[in-house]
Amino acid sequence: MGQDTRPAIVVPTYNEVENISQLVQEILAYVPNAYVIVVDDNSPDGTGDVAEALAHADTRVHVIRRPGKLGLGTAYVAGFRKAFELGADPICTMDADFSHHPRYLPALLEGSQTADVSIGSRYIPGGGTVNWGLQRRILSRGANLVARTLLGLEAHDCTAGFRAYRREVLLTVRPETVQADGYSYLVEMLYRCQRAGFRTTEIPIIFADRERGRSKISKREIFKAMGTVLRLFLDRVVSASRHLVTFGRSPVK
Numbered sequence: 681m682g683q684d685t686r687p688a689i690v691v692p693t694y695n696e697v698e699n700i701s702q703l704v705q706e707i708l709a710y711v712p713n714a715y716v717i718v719v720d721d722n723s724p725d726g727t728g729d730v731a732e733a734l735a736h737a738d739t740r741v742h743v744i745r746r747p748g749k750l751g752l753g754t755a756y757v758a759g760f761r762k763a764f765e766l767g768a769d770p771i772c773t774m775d776a777d778f779s780h781h782p783r784y785l786p787a788l789l790e791g792s793q794t795a796d797v798s799i800g801s802r803y804i805p806g807g808g809t810v811n812w813g814l815q816r817r818i819l820s821r822g823a824n825l826v827a828r829t830l831l832g833l834e835a836h837d838c839t840a841g842f843r844a845y846r847r848e849v850l851l852t853v854r855p856e857t858v859q860a861d862g863y864s865y866l867v868e869m870l871y872r873c874q875r876a877g878f879r880t881t882e883i884p885i886i887f888a889d890r891e892r893g894r895s896k897i898s899k900r901e902i903f904k905a906m907g908t909v910l911r912l913f914l915d916r917v918v919s920a921s922r923h924l925v926t927f928g929r930s931p932v933k
């Protein structure tokens with residue numbers, strides 16, 4: 681991980697016209713040497729055009745425009761590819777709605793000095809959520825508890841999209857081969873990082889619910905996430921039993 685390299689901040693957007701300008705401005709205020717990579721999925725509200733104008737005005741800003749709503753997972757992958765082209769390290773992801781406040785970016789990047797994956801975490805001391813209804817709180821806590829228990833993940837916030845990955849992590853884990861899309865992409869990525877032996881650290885953040893625009897999380901995403909956790913759990917069981925078989929074998933003479 682280079683002290684001399686520039687970080688990239690990948691921001692997937694879908695209908696974030698009310699947030700994008702201020703967000704990009706604040707990211708660059710907190711991290712002036714960052715590249716900002718907006719990945720817009722042809723947002724009907726014109727977010728892509730606004731992002732494009734920001735990119736014209738400032739060479740640190742880049743925009744990837746995709747033809748339609750292709751999902752969060754592949755949006756990250758497209759952003760990572762661009763970050764690689766730019767030679768960025770580390771490579772961060774964050775939401776566009778200020779739930780992941782740019783003020784935490786310096787601490788997140790600092791985390792990358794010592795850990796391979798640095799996570800902006802709601803579920804460690806000092807972290808938390810505000811403006812979330814009971815249902816959303818239970819859902820998020822429950823999802824984390826299940827993912828942590830079944831998959832043996834060390835992080836307390838496994839569904840957080842506020843992360844900094846060292847370049848080397850993405851080279852090894854190859855995010856384009858992650859099967860899950862949408863929100864469960866994040867859980868699968870973390871699982872793969874941990875399996876590959878990368879070290880994670882958590883930085884406490886207060887996650888404020890969006891003030892502008894609407895959430896895109898749906899019931900379908902929640903079911904898909906449950907399916908992903910089960911698939912990864914089976915993967916874990918199968919590889920643990922393979923491990924037992926390999927090590928249980930008597931040595932060949």
Ligand SMILES: Nc1nc2c(ncn2[C@@H]2O[C@H](COP(=O)(O)OP(=O)(O)O)[C@@H](O)[C@H]2O)c(=O)[nH]1
Nearest residue numbers: 692693694719721751752755775776895896897
């Ligand atoms: N490019 C792209 N961005 C998306 C898509 N779905 C959600 N996003 C963005 O991903 C981030 C998280 O979505 P959000 O609706 O805030 O989810 P929530 O915070 O979990 O309710 C936001 O920046 C969204 O604009 C998608 O299909 N494509």
Ligand SMILES: [Mg+2]
Nearest residue numbers: 775777779890
């Ligand atoms: Mg949000």
